[in-house]
Amino acid sequence: MTDPVSGDLLLALKDVDKSFPGVRALTGVSIEVRRGEVHALVGENGAGKSTLMAVASGALAPDTGSVTIQGQPLSAADPRLAQSLGLAIVRQTPALLPQLTVLENMELTRGRRWIGNVGKARAWAQEWLAPWGLEIDPRTRVDDLTVEQRQIVEVARALSTQPKVLVLDEPTEHLNFEESELLFTQVRRLVDQGGAVVYISHRIPEVKSIADRITVLRDGKVRGTFPSAEVNEHQIISLVIGRELDAVFPEKGTASIGGGGIEVTDFRGSGFGPVDFQARPGEVVGIAGVQGNGQDAFIRALCGLGAASGSLRIDDRSVRTGSTTASTSAGLMFIPADRHVEGVFLPLSVSDNIALGELATVSQAGVVRRAKVRDTAQKAVDRFSIKTPTLGTTVSSLSGGNQQKILMARSAGGTPSVLVAEEPTQGVDAGARVEIYNIIRQTANDGAAVVVMSSDNLELAGLCDRVVIVSRGRIVQELNGDGISEQAITTAALSSTSMRERLNEGRKAIRLPRWLRGDYAASIVLAVLVVLLGAYVALQNSFYLTPLNLTGLLALLAPLAMIAVAQQTAMLGGGFDLSVGPLSGFLLVIASFYIVDDVGSIWWLVGFLLVIGAGLGVGAINGGLVQGLKVNPVIATLALFMLLRGLSLTMRDRPQGSIAEEVTDVIAAKVGPIPVSIIVVVAIIIILEIVLRRSRAGLSLRAIGSNADAAARIGVRVGRVRFFSYVATSALVIPVGILLMAQVGIGDPSSGVTYTLASITAVVLGGARVMGGRGSYVGAFFGALLIVQVTNVTTFLQLGQSWQYWLMGILLLGSTVLFATVRKSGA
Amino acid sequence: MDEGFGKPRGFNVWSLFYGSTASIVIATIVLFIISPLLAPGSLSWAALNGMLPFASVLALVAIGQTLVIQQRGFDLSVPGMISLAAVLVTWIPEGDDSRLWLGALAAVLIPALFGLLSGFVVARFEATSLIVTLAMNALLYGFVLWLTQGTPVGATDVLKTFTLERTFGLPNTMIIALVIIIVVAFITKRTTVGWRLTAIGVSPRASTVLGLRVKRYEMLAYAAAGACYGAAGALLAGYVQTPNIFIGDPYLLPSIAAVVLGGTALSGGVASIVASAIAALFLTQLNQIVLAAGWPNSTQYIVQSLVIIIVVVIRETVYRLLSRRARRKIAGGGSAQPGPEREAMADAS
Incomplete structure (x- = not known):
């Protein structure tokens, strides 16, 4: 081990002041952490330890003072900048995103644009998890982990960034003896390889055994830094306490103690x-x-x-x-x-x-x-x-x-x-x-x-x-x-060193097999339901299986699936978009002015450009209202719902303006009995699903829906992601508008309005978490498929319209209750 | 140091945008005063008589929505509730006035029961109210279609004449609505039940600490909302004589708009029944102006949505300015902080 005093400076905080409303958390704190040392930070609750490290890691901006990591100044309070300078932090409450898997959490911190080869990525994650000897599959959702497993994932994630400075904030609170020992081994290895560790703890014996130097913090001020070997527990404790309290206490009790209470x-x-x-x-x-x-x-x-x-x-x-x-x-x-x-x-x-x-x-x-x-x-x-x-x-x-x-x-x-x-x-x-x-x-x-x-x-x-x-x-x-x-x-x-009895923490929850807890469980169930319904009806009525009916079914499915995909995008990010339905109709109405017969085809191009522009513009307005002006998403998109409906009705008070047949023919083209539109929609869904699972953009979207605060702490740009989630939602409605050109064929101002409710139903059926963070485009597709199937089947069985509504209501209510129960018990 | 201290609820220029009842009352008075300027004839007796029954119906719907939003929810089952009530009050008597009472009773109680069911699912399973009420709406329309088989039934004579007639110059629908509004407003503001509803809406967790039966009261709110929609549907059925099946559809968006304009916080808790009802009047008169001015019907959607966006944005901006001012004051050593502190203090441990 290098001599701690002569080593390089890896982390330096100089004259850091930080106040919160009513509290002065840090006053003139300066700390130097050198290469090759474990530097412990001790102090009572509220002494300012965590605040100091939040400043060091870029999560909080100091009022005055500076932070330097490996000689480079931390010029802005930005967790990603701190990480790129070589600092990683393990927080007392892990900043993990519960709806994402262990692998996805680790990937998000790694900061690459794409995950790439999943097998390789999994092997990479496993490599960092392996030293812990716990069988944590990187594909497990963090929600399904125990508290100590989460703590370990948080440590493994920090180490996976291969930091020069590792900050550990009370890392052993939830660990048992063996796990704590493993942690100490890892800490030693990092230090031996020329790194440094800042170790925050209340437990003096633990600190004594691992630290090279100890800094004592009290009331937001440094009370001294000592080589660990030169002070004993007693001396540390006397520095930690000894706070003056200018309070007079009332006289203690004199009442005789009886029963009761x-x-x-x-x-x-x-x-x-x-x-x-x-x-x-x-x-x-x-x-x-x-x-x-x-x-x-x-x-x-x-x-x-x-x-x-x-x-x-x-x-x-x-x-x-x-x-x-x-x-x-x-x-x-x-x-x-x-x-x-x-x-x-x-x-x-x-x-x-x-x-x-x-x-x-x-x-x-x-x-x-x-x-x-x-x-x-x-x-x-x-x-x-x-x-x-x-x-x-x-x-x-x-x-x-x-x-x-x-x-x-x-x-x-x-x-x-x-x-x-x-x-x-x-x-x-x-x-x-x-x-x-x-x-x-x-x-x-x-x-x-x-x-x-x-x-x-x-x-x-x-x-x-x-x-x-x-x-x-x-x-x-x-x-x-x-x-x-x-x-x-x-x-x-x-000085209490008792180890927690590993309680079997009341996991009486129904543990479903992995495939049933996964993102595609709902899709599988929905697909089975669709097939069963279809088979039953086919037995009752032979017309059901004719190409004519199936083609019609698929043609109806395309726009509904697409609008469900749009809604899914907003919901994954923790929002809602009620305006998707009227937007699709609005785009159709715009098209009905330009993409018609008897005008030059240059106007068709203008029409398509306007349709695309209007879609993106509405998305920007939604995003601006929700993210920029902090309007509740339900209110913002509801206002847009009304606005777009009003605009459609103002532009066309009745269905008018037939879309040019040459255009509708292209949109409604078929390959054999299969509409091209559904092939395109399925292709879009597959691409989006890959983006959602493998790209940083997709992970970020799910991250802000899962827990926006934790996402911000690990460097996700929450505001930007949220804004663009609304733009993307509206952008995905553009294909729906185009499909409606063929399906409706005329500028009907009331078309598309019912899509809003259908889109939400499809997404919830598809297994998405309504609060965000979890869901899949494939699920939304199967949700839409079931809706189309139910509508189709009730017609064939002559069940009447009321059954259409009942089935939709029961499916939506049932799946909501089911998902709420399963997920609550699984957490 | 104390400009913001003293009277945060008191009247100042900001409070006009700040969600107190005063702001919507003033806005409504101003709207009525300038109505003739915007559209001559929009304040004629005929125009008012045509407007008030619809304002009354919307006001009833809006107070139901207020009760749900007070519990931090959104009720999307409004259309189904109104339509079902309209069907029950016509379908049960089938034109026979001696059975009208039964229809009216069912029109209020059955939506209340469905509301209770929504509330149960929301409270018991901690499900999102938006989704639960959306599903409930589908179920309700199922019943509407099942009962009517697609063909609407006409209202009985007594119901028709009652809803069209006036007492002391006021439309009967308005009198009924006023009575219900006053009763609900009294319950929410002056009774222990109302106080508990407010407390639970403000903070379910603090209410739990106090030992309140949080879930029961949440269910109660949804049930009471259902009863309000039911009453609205029954009155509407009489007024339009032969209610079509989807008669409730146009009321969903304005009901939420009225609650927002009335200043009830979407974060729950502090709600004003009276302000929501007045906001319903405001919105209905706004439509009246649009129609009287000869603009197409569709313009009302545009006007309503712009009003909502403008009001919400102004309110939010004022709020942020106020809390920024307050924060500066705290940093300067003061202790005042108007408005709930939204940003949690960073953990200083």
Whole structure:
């Protein structure tokens, strides 16, 4: 190993400052990472470690300061630039796209235009996955992987870019002992080959064993960098803590501890357990532990959020687990950490927020009494000294501390039996902190059992009568009375090295065979349905199998399949396009002015150019509205739906303008009994399917539909991809307009309108995920085929039109429910 | 530091574009005032009498759509619901006035049941409402065709005269619509049920933490919406006398347009029943002007779509300007942030 001090500088951060609204995350941070070293970054939760590495990897722009990778400056906050300079990052929460396969996720990071030979690509991916000894098939969808498998894929993906600097952010949270050892081997190999590793962790023993140098971060500032061999665990811990807290804590509990409160035995759920735990009336019990050890899942399960097994008793009565309705009616109130998402109702007023927690007291016979709402809210505002201009002020305009006090007022105001608070002072200013501590203590003194989970150990030490430490989902230690101190809690949490019991994480889901979980499962089922329906009808009516009927069927299929393909494009990217139907009619209407008899054929060319231009133009408008102006896609494309319909009707108030026969003859040409149009459409679909599976463009489209944030973090240009997905959608409607020239033959302003609903039906039948990220053009084709078949068959069986509608409705509803059930359980 | 602090809901120039009821009320008043300028005769009694029943029907549809959009959904089953109600109120009595009550009852209850079914699938399976209601629409049209066998039935005499007549100078359809609007508005604004619906619409997760029965209320919203469409369909059947099978089709897009113009957020939660109803009046009068001005019928589509795009774009732009201003203020040390913070704060851990 090279001497770390004399090695080259691979990553340098200089004087980096970064602020978020209300928080100063980093202040003047400078770090140098040299060739051949493992450089550890330690610090408490919120010390700024992850923010620093987000800056280093180009995910966040620093307010001031610079980042240099291998001597090259990182000139813009761009993850792809950082990667091309030789930096790879493994995030605490993997930026993987769940609807894509492992191979596709790895390919997207590799950044090539085409995947090329799939066999070779798979071998390449396997090569990077092989050292882990886990049998991960690169063709597996990330959605189907376990948490630790995802972590490993994230590491393998980072290594596959062959970085010079590898940043690992809490990589062992979800790994067991063997996997952690494998990771350390990989880290050593990279360093020995002349790279460098930045290793972020809470676990001091782990850090000591692997790092060459250790940098301690506290409150967004560097507290020193030390050669690992020269400091012991104790010294590191004393640097990590020692934060000054300008808060005065209320006096601890004096109430005698009896029965009641909350009690769980053999309590387990996803990420924690088995746990035995109780909190009695009058006491405040703290839950401590390093972030990501299942303590949050545990206390949420106490409150009925998330499934859990075992016994849960509140005030000596057994309470059903997994139901907030059951736990709240038993007298438990929960104050969640994610205040904005799970706590307050942001767009509602202060008084509304408070009253919603006490609807029973502010209403009479189901009618809300405004005077009582005002009274209750005013009392709460006074009692908990909530600083708000008026009671009608929306909660979103209050500070974090006051929002938190509103939650406290809502929960503690009604004298609960149990109060559970998750990170009660996160993002709260010092003044409000003291008040929140007082409210918590007062609630306990009034007879509630209080459970507080916090990542701030100083806070727990000052506030709690008892503190339990959770590590890897279990309670590993309990501190009482004088044994409680910040030092004791931090030491217990940081030096805990227990390994998580590999829970068989409740995968009771129906595991379908791979081919049924794949993208083409729906297509196979649809094809079988189409054949069965056809066979049944052929037995009933011999006309069904005649070339005349089949030719007609295929001719109808061509435009419908094409429009389904267009809709699929929008939906893959996580959008919708309701305007596809009227657009196809609009294009036909345009054509009916130019591509007619008695005009020079130069006008036909103009007509086709206008048709193409109009298609692309509408796509640009849709894309501009959705991406540029942030209009909801349903609203934007609905407006275009109406606009195009109006324009068609204005240009042609009745069917007029026959398309020139010479043109329609070409469009309607046949090879034997098979229309050329369907051959062309099938060819287009095959090409598109290859583009979708093999090209960077196709992967990017699915990536933004799968998870736009994660896609952005690995360098997909989300805005551009989304805009062009709408342009592509409309562009794919152009062939439909052309097919309608032959099929309708005349400028009929109402043609094509019904295609919108049919296109969505076809895509959903084809197995696409409505939220985006997953689907196939082949599926959309078979969806369209089934629609055409059902329409055709109902006519032959003389079932009447109502059956046409019923069958479509049942198919759509049935497939939605089926896919929703299968995919939810598979995830 | 506190310009944005104090009264975010108060009246200022921005709030005109900001989705409060005030903006649509002012827009509607202005529209009526300038109507004669755009199209002479569009404010005549005859014109108003022709317009108000259709505005009433659209208003009922729009408040149903509002209830669904409040729960973060879209209801595409509007056409099927209206058509089925129109069929039930005519097909059940078959011209016999003594059975009209049964038809009217079925016209409201059966769409409500189908709405409940949509709501069940959406809530239970976490399916996309857009798709579920699209499927429901097909099922409903199946029943419409099955019942009528393609041939519409005429409304009974009582229904016809009732919907055409006026009481105290107001069309009966409008009176019925007003009563329903007031009742629904009262329930959503003033009762515990309405408060819970609002809370769940704003944030299903925060409502779960509070212990509310989220799924049940979601189903209730879809069922109530179905009842509104049903009432609209029954009134429409009487007014047009012999409703054709696809009578509900033209109401889908305007119903969503009315909700958007009324300022109900598509992100759910804070909804105004009254504003949606007024927006329905606005849209109907807009059509009236277009027709009275002698423009072809098709122009109304163009006008409606342009109005929607312009309103949504202005609202979105104003919103972004406001939140940018707020963010600057935060960076400067203030604590005010008008409007829900959309961009999640980056994880500072």
